Amino acid sequence: MAVREKLTSLPVNRRQIFAGALAGGALGVAWWLWPRNYSSPLAPSPSERDFGGWLTIGRDGVVTVAVPQLEMGQGVTTVLAQIVAVELGADWRQIAVEPAPPSGLYANVPLAAKWASLWSNLPGIADEGDNLLATRFARGNAFIATAEGTTLDAYETPMREAAATARAMLAMAAAERWNVAWEECQVGNGLVSFGEEELGFGELVEDAAEFEPPNPPPVRTEPVSERPVVGAVDIVPEFPRLDLPAKVDGTFLFAGDIRLPGMVFASIRHGPLGEGELVRFSDSAAARIPGLVGIVRSRRYLAAVATSWWTAEQALKAMNPVFAGPPPPQSATEEAKLEAAFDEIEPVRIYEYGDADSLLERPDLTRRYSVASQVHATIETAAATARYEDGRLELWIASQAPELTREAAAKAVGLSGADVVLYPTAAGGSFDARLEKLHAIEVAQIAKQIGRPVQLTWPRVQEFQSVPVRTPVSAELSAGFVPASGGTIAAWRARLAMPATMREFGYRLFDNLHYRAAIRHAAGKADPLACEGAVPPYGIGHVAVDHLPVRIDLATGPMRGNASAYTAFFTECFIDELAEKAGRDPFLYRMEMLGAAPQMAEVLRRATRMAGWDGGRRGTGQGLAMARMGSPDGGGRIACVAQAALAEGGVRVTNLHAAVDIGRIVNLDIARQQIEGGLIFGLGLATGSSVSFEDGMPQPRRLAALNLPTLADSPDITVEFIASDAPPFDPGELGVVAAPPAIANALYSATGVRFRRLPLLSEGL
Numbered sequence: 001m002a003v004r005e006k007l008t009s010l011p012v013n014r015r016q017i018f019a020g021a022l023a024g025g026a027l028g029v030a031w032w033l034w035p036r037n038y039s040s041p042l043a044p045s046p047s048e049r050d051f052g053g054w055l056t057i058g059r060d061g062v063v064t065v066a067v068p069q070l071e072m073g074q075g076v077t078t079v080l081a082q083i084v085a086v087e088l089g090a091d092w093r094q095i096a097v098e099p100a101p102p103s104g105l106y107a108n109v110p111l112a113a114k115w116a117s118l119w120s121n122l123p124g125i126a127d128e129g130d131n132l133l134a135t136r137f138a139r140g141n142a143f144i145a146t147a148e149g150t151t152l153d154a155y156e157t158p159m160r161e162a163a164a165t166a167r168a169m170l171a172m173a174a175a176e177r178w179n180v181a182w183e184e185c186q187v188g189n190g191l192v193s194f195g196e197e198e199l200g201f202g203e204l205v206e207d208a209a210e211f212e213p214p215n216p217p218p219v220r221t222e223p224v225s226e227r228p229v230v231g232a233v234d235i236v237p238e239f240p241r242l243d244l245p246a247k248v249d250g251t252f253l254f255a256g257d258i259r260l261p262g263m264v265f266a267s268i269r270h271g272p273l274g275e276g277e278l279v280r281f282s283d284s285a286a287a288r289i290p291g292l293v294g295i296v297r298s299r300r301y302l303a304a305v306a307t308s309w310w311t312a313e314q315a316l317k318a319m320n321p322v323f324a325g326p327p328p329p330q331s332a333t334e335e336a337k338l339e340a341a342f343d344e345i346e347p348v349r350i351y352e353y354g355d356a357d358s359l360l361e362r363p364d365l366t367r368r369y370s371v372a373s374q375v376h377a378t379i380e381t382a383a384a385t386a387r388y389e390d391g392r393l394e395l396w397i398a399s400q401a402p403e404l405t406r407e408a409a410a411k412a413v414g415l416s417g418a419d420v421v422l423y424p425t426a427a428g429g430s431f432d433a434r435l436e437k438l439h440a441i442e443v444a445q446i447a448k449q450i451g452r453p454v455q456l457t458w459p460r461v462q463e464f465q466s467v468p469v470r471t472p473v474s475a476e477l478s479a480g481f482v483p484a485s486g487g488t489i490a491a492w493r494a495r496l497a498m499p500a501t502m503r504e505f506g507y508r509l510f511d512n513l514h515y516r517a518a519i520r521h522a523a524g525k526a527d528p529l530a531c532e533g534a535v536p537p538y539g540i541g542h543v544a545v546d547h548l549p550v551r552i553d554l555a556t557g558p559m560r561g562n563a564s565a566y567t568a569f570f571t572e573c574f575i576d577e578l579a580e581k582a583g584r585d586p587f588l589y590r591m592e593m594l595g596a597a598p599q600m601a602e603v604l605r606r607a608t609r610m611a612g613w614d615g616g617r618r619g620t621g622q623g624l625a626m627a628r629m630g631s632p633d634g635g636g637r638i639a640c641v642a643q644a645a646l647a648e649g650g651v652r653v654t655n656l657h658a659a660v661d662i663g664r665i666v667n668l669d670i671a672r673q674q675i676e677g678g679l680i681f682g683l684g685l686a687t688g689s690s691v692s693f694e695d696g697m698p699q700p701r702r703l704a705a706l707n708l709p710t711l712a713d714s715p716d717i718t719v720e721f722i723a724s725d726a727p728p729f730d731p732g733e734l735g736v737v738a739a740p741p742a743i744a745n746a747l748y749s750a751t752g753v754r755f756r757r758l759p760l761l762s763e764g765l
Contacts, residue, residue: 078240353542487583502557600637
């Protein structure tokens with residue numbers, strides 16, 4: 001394991017972010033829950049001891065939880081800490097968190113299994129969450145990536161077991177002093193008690209560390225759970241966000257906040273999309289700019305390094321770098337390839353049951369839908385800090401895949417992985433942009449050449465240009481009715497024309513290929529992950545999903561909501577069109593197809609009741625959509641009713657009502673934040689977030705020009721959760737998926753015009 005030093009300059013400082021005013025040294029509580037060949041990746045000070053790597057307890061009573069997932073605003077630090085606090089019996093005011101460095105100890109096995117087709121030649125036997133092949137891959141490669149809503153699936157059980165073990169050992173230490181059986185001791189509110197006797201964690205931790213951990217861990221009967229209360233949105237949460245105070249007062253550290261002695265700042269220019277290379281620039285013009293420290297030239301970029309980022313940016317403008325090569329891609333040309341694919345490319349069957357093809361020789365309705373390429377639009381652009389000294393590299397970065405990022409940076413400067421230390425920081429938003437590693441490679445190269453600590457921050461236009469966009473897609477959906485049935489759907493087929501976007505992403509992530517090489521390797525391959533969510537969540541007897549793999553010259557990759565964010569748009573808009581053709585209420589039409597899906601029927605019923613559904617009549621401006629993510633017998637479900645109209649400047653959404661089933665809820669307040677934030681993000685996808693590329697350059701080039709919703713544009717949002725004891729599902733992407741089709745259907749109700757492309761209105765009225 002490469003990380004051996006005490007983690008400093010971290011985004012969630014254990015002395016800075018915990019709910020109480022506790023401080024001081026810490027001493028580890030021991031347990032052995034993982035194979036012994038995984039040493040703890042934490043680095044205790046001389047006054048600390050660490051045995052397990054999941055949490056420490058200090059002599060001051062502070063419980064510090066190691067968090068192996070990237071905090072990017074989704075509240076993961078709070079949710080994982082809450083799991084430990086409840087299982088351990090700690091007081092929330094004594095809880096601290098510490099970002100964990102890459103380690104096989106923290107392997108995200110469920111995500112490795114889901115992405116098996118991206119790293120394994122045998123994906124069919126590696127795509128189960130408990131599969132030995134996925135487990136070995138994830139642990140052997142320290143794969144702790146944060147993505148696909150897998151945090152609870154991957155970490156709730158080991159964190160509960162670790163906390164239960166620590167709780168038992170604290171009870172053993174107290175029981176020995178009181179000469180009682182440890183099983184008779186009670187642990188809660190940060191205290192171990194027996195009758196009138198009680199001792200705090202800090203008083204017991206040194207003795208507790210000497211006891212043999214119980215096997216198996218005595219996990220509590222009930223997992224962490226908060227029950228929803230209808231209409232009670234203003235209840236003070238029992239477990240408030242740990243990172244909120246520091247974010248409010250500005251002390252929370254993001255990647256761009258790192259400061260090192262002697263550090264300088266870099267800005268950068270990449271060539272237009274395509275095969276262009278740097279051919280010339282005016283270094284003499286930059287030499288006249290005070291504060292310029294150096295210039296770093298690469299085949300694909302030019303970087304200026306100065307005493308301030310602004311100075312570096314001005315130097316780049318003065319140098320006016322020129323890149324040349326084959327004609328760069330144009331969005332219009334690339335999207336035309338998608339439309340042409342239906343006549344030119346043989347579809348690859350991704351999924352089927354029944355015999356949809358024979359029933360759809362003459363479909364009753366066929367419609368085309370499309371989405372434009374869309375950007376992640378994070379508040380914090382790509383930023384990283386690097387220090388290269390004596391053949392060693394230190395890297396401060398917000399990364400969703402830290403070990404793969406560390407390896408890529410090492411390779412970029414000719415080092416072994418053992419010579420690179422990665423310090424994880426938080427991200428100011430990501431939406432999956434921080435799965436990319438290019439800025440880590442660049443800052444490592446710049447730091448090595450300059451010979452001083454360097455912080456690289458991409459300008460906004462470079463972020464738009466260099467982070468792969470969410471893929472453009474063209475879809476053709478066909479359906480056939482059961483004869484004389486009043487519109488009952490007999491067969492359904494979805495054909496998606498797009499690149500093998502997830503395979504392309506996998507070549508960048510796991511094989512460290514440049515995006516041009518990744519495009520070539522993925523070209524022509526079918527991509528089931530890119531078609532996820534295309535199977536409708538309704539009772540239809542014959543269903544088929546096809547992928548038409550199209551090579552385009554735009555680099556593409558995942559974004560919040562992933563494939564479901566566009567497949568749900570296609571599905572739910574098409575369902576509305578089928579309902580209209582059948583002369584049916586869109587709500588009742590859906591309900592009749594949910595007889596075998598009672599959870600889906602319940603969220604639909606709740607959402608329409610909350611919104612006062614009026615039948616979707618023309619002119620009312622109400623639209624409905626629903627979605628299921630995850631497995632059919634588990635996962636998450638959402639139904640959303642939007643109230644929308646056309647207004648001056650574009651689409652005006654006034655209300656969003658959503659009913660949500662995410663199984664057992666761990667933290668109700670954070671779940672509500674995630675659904676509300678997802679709905680607003682989905683509103684942004686419906687009205688903006690899109691860029692086009694002209695001569696390889698993005699248009700527009702500024703965040704303000706993306707037509708993202710402002711506070712004044714934000715609708716009234718009502719969210720109702722359904723109580724459930726099913727396994728928990730991450731809520732962060734459900735709102736993203738449901739909002740765009742609900743808004744599109746609402747616009748049709750308001751205007752009588754059907755918008756079949758995202759962003760809406762992008763083709764005009």
